[in-house]
Amino acid sequence: MSDTLAPTLQGGAAPPSEPVFYVPGEHHPKNGTLLGFWVYLMSDCLIFACLFAVYGVLGRSYAAGPSGADLFDLPLVAVNTSLLLLSSITYGFAMLEMRRNRIGATQLWLGITGILGLGFLSLEIYEFAHLIHLGAGPQRSAFLSAFFTLVGTHGLHVTFGIVWLVTMMIQVRMHGLIPENRRRLMCLSLFWHFLDLIWVGVFTFVYLMGVLP
Amino acid sequence: MSSHMDNLADRGHHGHGHDHHDDHDDDGASHGTMKSYVTGFILAAILTAIPFWLVMDRVFESSRTTALIILAFAMVQIVVHLVYFLHMDTKSESGWNMLALIFTLVLVVITLSGSIWIMYHLNSNMMPMSIHDMRKMP
Numbered sequence: 001m002s003d004t005l006a007p008t009l010q011g012g013a014a015p016p017s018e019p020v021f022y023v024p025g026e027h028h029p030k031n032g033t034l035l036g037f038w039v040y041l042m043s044d045c046l047i048f049a050c051l052f053a054v055y056g057v058l059g060r061s062y063a064a065g066p067s068g069a070d071l072f073d074l075p076l077v078a079v080n081t082s083l084l085l086l087s088s089i090t091y092g093f094a095m096l097e098m099r100r101n102r103i104g105a106t107q108l109w110l111g112i113t114g115i116l117g118l119g120f121l122s123l124e125i126y127e128f129a130h131l132i133h134l135g136a137g138p139q140r141s142a143f144l145s146a147f148f149t150l151v152g153t154h155g156l157h158v159t160f161g162i163v164w165l166v167t168m169m170i171q172v173r174m175h176g177l178i179p180e181n182r183r184r185l186m187c188l189s190l191f192w193h194f195l196d197l198i199w200v201g202v203f204t205f206v207y208l209m210g211v212l213p
Numbered sequence: 214m215s216s217h218m219d220n221l222a223d224r225g226h227h228g229h230g231h232d233h234h235d236d237h238d239d240d241g242a243s244h245g246t247m248k249s250y251v252t253g254f255i256l257a258a259i260l261t262a263i264p265f266w267l268v269m270d271r272v273f274e275s276s277r278t279t280a281l282i283i284l285a286f287a288m289v290q291i292v293v294h295l296v297y298f299l300h301m302d303t304k305s306e307s308g309w310n311m312l313a314l315i316f317t318l319v320l321v322v323i324t325l326s327g328s329i330w331i332m333y334h335l336n337s338n339m340m341p342m343s344i345h346d347m348r349k350m351p
Contacts, residue, residue, distance in 0.1 A: 035306045035309050035310065038306070038309075038310050038314075039313055042313050042314065042316070042317040045317050045321065046317065046320055046324070049320070049321040049324045049325060050324060052325060053324050053325050053328035053329065056325065056328065056329045057328055057329060057332040057333075074268065074269055078265050081265075082261075085254070085257055085258065085261065088254070088257075088294075088298055089251075092250035092254075093250070095245065096245070096246070096250070099244065190299060193294060193298040194299065196298070197291055197294040197295070197298075200261075200290050200291055200294065201291070203261075204264060204283050204284060204286070204287035205284075205287070208265070208268045208283050209280050209283065209284075211268060212276040212279055213276055
């Protein structure tokens with residue numbers, strides 16, 4: 001019985017006296033948090049895929065109401081897009097300063113990122129309020145329901161991203177750039193860049209394709 | 214000489230031209246550099262500006278052409294974001310990140326194309342279009 005279980009990987013020339021129970025070259029990720037957070041982001045991606053699919057199905061069901069060409073203000077969307085893209089690169093600068101161990105510069109770039117995010121959010125709230133004021137609220141047509149759900153979910157993510165960002169600025173202020181805070185800032189970096197990536201889909205699929213005749 | 218060869222092999226292996234130890238230091242994930250962030254930002258800005266210009270100035274007569282072109286730009290820009298901002302490569306977290314991403318992409322494609330395909334067919338089969346059609350209903 002023990003003969004059949006004996007390792008024969010060595011070609012039978014000189015069998016080792018003890019079986020080897022691990023492969024020396026095996027490599028585990030040393031820090032599972034970032035991988036776990038990436039898996040969360042991918043599940044979030046599926047939520048957005050479902051909302052995009054809903055918009056793709058219902059996006060032309062106007063119920064005799066206003067269409068995207070009547071409602072969308074492309075210059076406003078362009079400003080919004082630039083704000084989010086700028087906030088992405090300022091977060092990148094914060095991460096670079098973090099790796100150089102410069103707390104002040106990290107906090108400065110994080111603050112600028114937060115302000116750009118707030119600018120994005122306030123323009124989006126202004127847009128929503130304007131649409132509801134026009135009578136084009138989410139209950140007007142299937143198109144507007146899908147629009148408010150998709151864009152609103154993205155806006156909600158940005159809101160929580162800003163809450164997280166402020167929390168991290170307080171944490172860094174209290175404890176400095178300790179390993180835990182570095183790990184959290186890297187997770188937030190993934191989250192923030194991921195939101196920008198989703199926005200690429202939103203402005204292309206919803207706004208730009210919505211105004212096409 | 215051997216260290217030089219190692220360095221060359223490392224670069225060829227890695228594919229980005231960064232030093233291996235600089236790119237994956239202690240946590241298995243990839244990091245950006247100033248150069249990668251600025252490159253990504255410039256590419257993303259260009260890839261954003263062109264679709265806006267195409268739509269706002271009505272460069273193409275046909276909506277279908279414009280839609281296909283801006284969708285292609287969006288896909289390229291998403292790849293740019295993944296590579297330069299999210300630092301996706303086949304090495305980060307020993308490839309598990311890439312595996313999860315590919316799995317998600319497959320699900321996204323099935324969800325989107327499947328929903329749109331099925332729902333458009335349902336739309337055309339759903340409602341009798343006229344009294345004439347209605348008479349033929351069982």
